[in-house]
Amino acid sequence: MLLVCLMSSELAFSQQSALDLDGKPANPFDEASNKIVVLIFLRRDCPVSSRYAPVIQKISAQHERDASFWLVFPDKAETPQTIHTYLQQYAYRVPALRDPEHALVKLAQVQITPEVAVFNRNHQLLYDGRIDNWFLDLGRSRPAPTTHELADAIQAALAGKTPAANQVRGVGCYISDLE
Amino acid sequence: MNRWPRTLAWSLALITATGAVGALFAKPPALSISPTLADPPVTFNRDIAPIIFNSCSTCHHPGEAGPFPLLTYSDVKKHARQIADVTQARTMPPWLPDPQPLKFVDELRLTNAQIDLIKRWLAQGALEGDPADSPPQPKFAEGWRLGTPDLILTAQKALILPPEGTDTYWNFIFRLPIEQTRWMKAIEIHPGDKRYVHHANILVDRSGSTRQREAEPGAGFGGMEIRIESEVFDPDSHLLFWKPGTVPYLEPDGMALRLEKGTDLILNTHMQPSGKPEIIQPSIGLYFTPQPATKLPMLLQLENDVKLDIPPGVRNFLVTDQFTLPVDVDLLAIYPHAHYLGKDIQASATLPDGTKKTLIHIPLWNLSWQAVYRYAEPVFLPKGTTVALRYVYDNSSDNPLNPNHPPVRVKAGNRSSDEMCHLWLQVLPIHVDAAGRDPRMLLQEALARHNIEKDPADFEAHYNLAAMLQAANKLDDAVREYESALRLRRHDAAANNAMGAALLASGQPGKAVAYLSEALKTRPDYLPAHYNLGNAFAAQDDFAGAAEQFRLALELQPDDADAEANLGSALAEMGRFSEAKTHFEHALQLNPNHALAKENLEELQRATNK
Numbered sequence: 001m002l003l004v005c006l007m008s009s010e011l012a013f014s015q016q017s018a019l020d021l022d023g024k025p026a027n028p029f030d031e032a033s034n035k036i037v038v039l040i041f042l043r044r045d046c047p048v049s050s051r052y053a054p055v056i057q058k059i060s061a062q063h064e065r066d067a068s069f070w071l072v073f074p075d076k077a078e079t080p081q082t083i084h085t086y087l088q089q090y091a092y093r094v095p096a097l098r099d100p101e102h103a104l105v106k107l108a109q110v111q112i113t114p115e116v117a118v119f120n121r122n123h124q125l126l127y128d129g130r131i132d133n134w135f136l137d138l139g140r141s142r143p144a145p146t147t148h149e150l151a152d153a154i155q156a157a158l159a160g161k162t163p164a165a166n167q168v169r170g171v172g173c174y175i176s177d178l179e
Numbered sequence: 180m181n182r183w184p185r186t187l188a189w190s191l192a193l194i195t196a197t198g199a200v201g202a203l204f205a206k207p208p209a210l211s212i213s214p215t216l217a218d219p220p221v222t223f224n225r226d227i228a229p230i231i232f233n234s235c236s237t238c239h240h241p242g243e244a245g246p247f248p249l250l251t252y253s254d255v256k257k258h259a260r261q262i263a264d265v266t267q268a269r270t271m272p273p274w275l276p277d278p279q280p281l282k283f284v285d286e287l288r289l290t291n292a293q294i295d296l297i298k299r300w301l302a303q304g305a306l307e308g309d310p311a312d313s314p315p316q317p318k319f320a321e322g323w324r325l326g327t328p329d330l331i332l333t334a335q336k337a338l339i340l341p342p343e344g345t346d347t348y349w350n351f352i353f354r355l356p357i358e359q360t361r362w363m364k365a366i367e368i369h370p371g372d373k374r375y376v377h378h379a380n381i382l383v384d385r386s387g388s389t390r391q392r393e394a395e396p397g398a399g400f401g402g403m404e405i406r407i408e409s410e411v412f413d414p415d416s417h418l419l420f421w422k423p424g425t426v427p428y429l430e431p432d433g434m435a436l437r438l439e440k441g442t443d444l445i446l447n448t449h450m451q452p453s454g455k456p457e458i459i460q461p462s463i464g465l466y467f468t469p470q471p472a473t474k475l476p477m478l479l480q481l482e483n484d485v486k487l488d489i490p491p492g493v494r495n496f497l498v499t500d501q502f503t504l505p506v507d508v509d510l511l512a513i514y515p516h517a518h519y520l521g522k523d524i525q526a527s528a529t530l531p532d533g534t535k536k537t538l539i540h541i542p543l544w545n546l547s548w549q550a551v552y553r554y555a556e557p558v559f560l561p562k563g564t565t566v567a568l569r570y571v572y573d574n575s576s577d578n579p580l581n582p583n584h585p586p587v588r589v590k591a592g593n594r595s596s597d598e599m600c601h602l603w604l605q606v607l608p609i610h611v612d613a614a615g616r617d618p619r620m621l622l623q624e625a626l627a628r629h630n631i632e633k634d635p636a637d638f639e640a641h642y643n644l645a646a647m648l649q650a651a652n653k654l655d656d657a658v659r660e661y662e663s664a665l666r667l668r669r670h671d672a673a674a675n676n677a678m679g680a681a682l683l684a685s686g687q688p689g690k691a692v693a694y695l696s697e698a699l700k701t702r703p704d705y706l707p708a709h710y711n712l713g714n715a716f717a718a719q720d721d722f723a724g725a726a727e728q729f730r731l732a733l734e735l736q737p738d739d740a741d742a743e744a745n746l747g748s749a750l751a752e753m754g755r756f757s758e759a760k761t762h763f764e765h766a767l768q769l770n771p772n773h774a775l776a777k778e779n780l781e782e783l784q785r786a787t788n789k
Contacts (some may be wrong), residue, residue: 043256047246047374053454075257090342090455138261139270140545143345143519145581148762174260174324 018097018104021080026097028104029123030068036067036121036157038150039104040094040131043075043113044086046173048135052114053090055131058096068159069094074113076100076177098150106177114171118153120160127153127163130170137171139162221300222308223252230293231255231703232317233273235262238423240319244373244423250316252307259305266294273423273548276540280553318459323367325427328464330357334446337460340375343452346595348403351461352389353444361504363434364468365428368421370448371459377449377547379461381419382407383436389552396472403446407501416476418512418605420551426703429466434474434607438465451547474607476511477619479626480603481526481568484591485634489574489598490522491586494519496574500633501567503623506618508606509557513539516601517567518546519580520589526602532565538566538604546580546595557607568602614652625648638667642674645681654685660777672702680711690717706735710742717749740769745777751779756787 002034020026038054042049071094073083083096099105108117109128119125125150132145149168156163223228231249239245239254248254256264264290265271276288300306323331334351341347372375382389384407392400417436430436436446446461483500490496515524521544528536539552560566574586582596584587589598596722608618630640662676668674677693684687691714698701698708713728729746735738747762760783766776 012438045247047453049453050454051343128266137270138265139273139548140580142579144584146584173258177257179254 017101018099020097020139022094024078025136027117028068028097030062031068034121035051036063036154037071037073037116037123038063038067038154039108039110039119040069040112041074041099041108041175043114043116043173043175043178044073044078044082045075045112048116048172050090050139052131052134053092055134056094056114057092059131059154063154067142067154071096071099072099072104072108073097074099074102074175076088077179102175109167111175112170112172113175114172116150116153118150118157118163120157126157127166129165129168135171180218197578216284220303220306220308222306222312222540223255223300223390224308224310225312226296226308227255228252228297228313230263230289230297232314234287234318235287235290235291235467237319237426238272242321244317245636246374253378255306256305259301259374263298263301265540267299267458268780269294271292275543275545275548275550275679276552277540277542277684279537279540281524281536281538281558284553285424285426286553287760290789302565311389322462325365325367325429325464325466328367329467330355330465331462332356332465333462334371334399334442336399338371340398340457341452342457343371344453346597347401347450347452348401348446349450349459349752350392350405351399351400351448352384352387352393352397353446353463355440355442356440357438357442358440359439361438361465361467362469362471363465364435364470365466365724367427367464367466368419368425368446370421370446371450371461373423375450375457375458376461377422377451377452378549379421379446380450380722381463382445382447383417383419383438385439387440387441387443389443389445394702402593403447403449404599405445405597407572416478417673418551420479420514420601422548422550427464431474431739433470434469434476435472449547474621475552475617476605477568477609477622479604479606479622481566481604483600484598485637487572487589487591487598487600489572489589491588492575494575494577495522496572498570498572499567500600500602501565501631502626503565504560504562504606507562508622509609510538510554510560510604510606512551513551513607514551514555514603515539515544515570516549516599516603517544517570518595518598519582520572520574520578520672521546521570522573522596523571525569526562526604527568527569528558529565531561533611559608559609566604570600570601572624574597584777592717593763604722613672620650622692624651629726636667638664638671638674639736640675641667642677649677649681649684654681655679658685668698670701672698672705672708675701676705676708676711679715683711683715683718688715691715692719704735706732706739710745713742713745713749717745717752722749722751722752726753738769740766740773740776744773744779747776747777751783756783 013017017025019133028039071092073096078098087096108125110117113178114131115129116131117125120126127149129149133142134145135145153163200352206614239247239249241248242522247258271632272287278288332353338349366381368379368381370379382405388407389405423601444463450459479499481502483498486498497578513526515526517524524541526538526542528538540733574581576586591598608622623643627640627644627647628639631644641660641664648660651656658681661674661681664674665678675694675698679691679698682694692712695708695712698705709728709732713725713732716728717723726749727745729742729749732742733746743762743766747759750762751759760780763776763780766773
């Protein structure tokens with residue numbers, strides 16, 4: 001049993017790469033030499049992911065010169081078309097990737113949507129986890145967040161420092177629940 | 180010639196809200212969960228599907244409030260760990276009350292055994308199992324659950340819910356296009372997009388008072404808490420409430436809600452932004468019955484807003500209120516309400532024999548999941564029972580829902596950042612007292628006295644007490660209470676008008692004129708005050724003055740048979756018989772059984788035939 005699992009994992013390995021919405025393999029780090037990279041993991045069927053859209057837009061607009069932002073959809077069942085529609089509905093101006101084999105999920109060490117990963121200019125992982133502490137759990141949210149982990153991590157990365165927190169788990173939907 | 184003051188006028192400011200909760204489900208089978216080696220693995224089809232189908236799918240299917248469907252193995256598998264987490268934390272299914280001996284309709288609470296089973300299913304790999312083991316997938320009716328409604332109304336103007344920001348509270352006004360009294364046995368609320376509307380209440384406005392709050396007719400208006408004024412003793416009695424999962428239901432026989440020409444239904448909604456703009460355009464479906472109401476329930480409100488003055492940083496701020504029932508009642512439903520500082524919410528009843536019953540206990544209040552809870556069986560509370568609320572508030576920074584960061588002093592108010600301490604009990608008085616007085620009036624009088632005790636500056640309590648005294652024909656006492664009310668709000672139109680009516684009824688039309696004129700100074704378009712002032716003038720033989728007031732009343736409401744008849748009477752007194760005749764005849768066109776118009780017309784004919 002175990003052996004079979006390993007085998008299939010090995011087989012999948014060669015295909016492990018994120019894909020752009022044209023279906024081509026994409027590496028968010030290629031085009032971002034000397035830029036901070038921020039990966040934002042979303043599930044369309046996760047209402048918490050969606051409620052963050054305006055927050056994500058604002059932060060990415062604020063740092064569009066210094067950092068390269070990517071939305072990452074780890075659900076294998078998503079098609080480029082469903083993602084296109086979603087980006088239009090939420091008026092996203094951030095490019096999106098599919099990550100059906102969870103290559104970026106593993107790299108970023110994220111577990112939940114929405115969670116983010118912030119990489120410094122050398123593309124080392126500085127922070128992974130929640131955007132802020134807006135949501136307490138799936139039934140309760142603060143009127144406004146009182147901590148801002150993503151913004152803090154970007155500031156630290158820009159300053160060449162390590163953020164105060166390097167990992168704070170988010171509230172939302174588990175990526176591991178996806179096949 | 181008969182002259183009479185029109186209906187008493189009083190305002191009972193009760194906020195209506197009500198409830199239908201989720202569907203009635205068969206109890207899932209009791210599960211034995213002593214894990215032994217021989218235990219077969221937990222599978223979706225055999226063990227988990229029955230739980231999901233009974234307790235989750237009602238909301239988690241397309242078109243309903245749940246953000247994703249939970250109808251198949253693959254649906255559930257995609258959220259398996261999440262489901263294990265939220266059931267363990269009892270975040271889902273949303274059900275706030277602790278278990279208690281008094282059961283509610285449609286309880287959504289999972290058993291510990293069910294929660295444990297989901298956890299084990301996940302730990303064992305979230306297996307699908309044999310499809311033959313699965314119960315049939317639930318089927319949900321689309322559209323109107325109770326069949327085609329007799330009347331469907333859609334909000335005139337949709338609300339565009341902004342993509343972000345704090346929660347939105349919006350009121351949609353539905354003007355009922357009915358020409359005569361109808362009895363409503365059920366209402367189905369389609370609140371717009373169910374994914375973003377968190378709850379909705381319907382308030383009945385028989386006075387048209389909320390229309391004034393719309394910038395233009397049909398536009399709706401913002402606001403979390405609204406108050407409805409009523410001009411006749413017609414206590415709000417039904418909790419018309421929607422929350423995710425609500426299944427519309429038929430009122431018990433004889434408990435239909437009266438709707439009249441001119442009645443507005445106000446849908447008070449609480450919405451959360453979704454991340455993108457959403458179009459919210461609710462509809463309501465009304466189901467009528469020819470059977471008028473024979474059982475008249477009433478909403479009793481316990482509250483203690485005056486005690487809500489919570490210093491910043493206080494973790495356990497206790498507010499209580501208790502009220503002793505002056506009549507036997509059946510308790511049908513309960514609706515607790517606090518805002519974001521509310522933490523532990525309890526209500527109890529202590530019977531005359533000392534027995535104490537928990538009516539509801541919500542150990543961790545969450546405004547977002549507020550609901551009306553209907554009891555599975557009516558709860559008999561004999562006269563002399565003390566019902567009590569006990570709410571604990573947390574205004575510290577430890578309360579993550581605290582709207583103020585850092586905390587500030589919070590008092591009672593209608594904004595979501597203010598607090599509230601309210602508990603509504605829907606009760607059905609069981610016996611009518613020997614004197615034949617409406618038991619709701621006894622309740623209302625006792626409540627008003629109780630509220631004055633708590634807060635002598637409670638305008639509404641003085642006003643309502645006065646109205647009850649007036650109804651019991653204790654006119655001197657009523658006048659004294661109206662005086663107390665007017666000391667608190669000197670220019671209040673309703674109180675001045677009611678005072679005028681009481682003075683008129685006690686044979687003091689001269690005094691009445693001053694109050695009625697004051698009412699009209701505040702509200703020139705206040706029809707009952709014109710009417711009463713007309714009567715006050717007539718009582719002093721100032722028929723020209725009376726006629727003018729009845730004409731003004733008719734300008735406001737041209738089809739008012741009473742005003743027509745009275746105008747006719749005033750003109751007849753002035754000897755203007757032919758004009759008088761026209762108005763009596765018009766009154767009889769409007770209401771062929773109008774006794775005064777009939778009697779006076781006959782008298783007029785006799786007088787002119789002489």
